[in-house]
Amino acid sequence: MNPDQSSNPGELTDSDLNQLLGAANEELLAHIKAAADPTSTLVAIMANTAPAAPADDTTLSYNPAAWFTGGRAGRRDGDAAIPNLPTGPTAIRPAEQENYDGELADFYRKHAGKVLGVLNRQKELARRRGALHYDPYAIEQPELGLEALYIRLVPGLIRYLRQVLPHSGVLAEDIAQEAFLVLVRRWPDVRNHPNLRAWLYEVGRRLTVAALQERSRELLQEEPPDQEGAAGDDPSDGYNDSATVREAIGKLPLRQREAVWLYYFQGFKQNEIATIMQIQRGTVGALLFQARSRLAGLLGGDGG
């Protein structure tokens, strides 16, 4: 029998049925796409089944695969999408881990789709070039490496700059963006830098000094003191149990405040701080000693 013929004149032919099923199929798929977000599911899947972060992750050459899969092994709760912290020279001190986790989780949720978008763009470009495969994790693809670096480095830089510029959180963010743009422009030169994080902080500090020299008076006078507001936006809120400590740190001279922030809050080593602040390593130790002594006086402790 001809497949397009039906035994009953009122019945659908195979061709009609296929047409109807095709239309229904398409509509259902569109309905599903409108309702189901594959990105969040992908992130949850990859984080839930992720192995532990590799122990030899000692550089900041960024690898989104590790980023996506760097969750704590065995965690199955709703927070499993929080990636693990890097280990090695850039490791964050344990006391800061919880705070850093929260911040990273926020950025993770915000930017995961963006990173996936970059993956897709890279894939598309590779296909257009006629490549048989693409490697979305290759550091040779600067767009992806920079995107991921931004997510990892800039939040901390903003927090640091907010300490340097306590009355101008907006300016701190602008300078952090500007510093990252410098990194983008100089990417071919600095991509293999042994400590990219310290390099970026150094750039941020220089830009801050330049900004203060050129236009700080006007800017800072225009900007109302927004320390409370900035602190409210800062994920590091809650890191110190006492607002007194924060207030006391705020009373330190600028260089001491910088050194304290970089050492105790950002986890830099003294030689890294020396690079960032363009001073001798011994000076860093001295600044920290002076800061501790002054904080002890302010807080009523013994300075240890």
Add this chain to the structure above:
Amino acid sequence: MTAGEHEPETSGLPSPDTGASPLIPPLDPEKLRAAWIDFYDAHYHRVIRFVMHNGAGLLDAQDAVQEAFTESWALMERSPGQWMAIKDTSGWIRVVALRRHRRPPGVRIRPLLAEGTDMPDLPDLGPGPGRMTVLTQTVLQTLRSLDEETQAVAAFYLDDFSTEEIARAMNLPEQRVRDVKKKAWTALKRALAGCTPRGGRKPL
């Protein structure tokens, strides 16, 4: 159904019998992950539709599909050799998702109904089921009225799988697949008589 909708193997995963691409070293974890993301992108929504064709509501289908992809990701991470040995990943992921959907919920997570409470609603079609045309809803309802085997075979056909592929995925003889398809198509023809492709019904 749309011709060519079922893309045979977009995952890029070389199967043992076809041989690996010379540019993709076998068992390279990063390449495997990249290929898995391709696979996920290509199939995620379609596998949800497949599970819905098997009687699931949208949310249940999403859960089942997430579990299936989680299993595939875990398999690929822990035993990449086993993952690469799967010849038809498209069929495999559908079968796994379907099993996840049909798996009994178990005593611990089975919702308890107190006396006098209403029975749960029928599977939810997701947000705004009213926006779907009568045609699509009729197809889903008709498929729900069929037995599980027929549902699965029909759902595979609706995803443009061939009889041979369905037989392999479901571990059935090809003739059995053809017979079951005939049953499903007869029911669909009966239910859809009078429907127009735009979703309405022909005037009586």
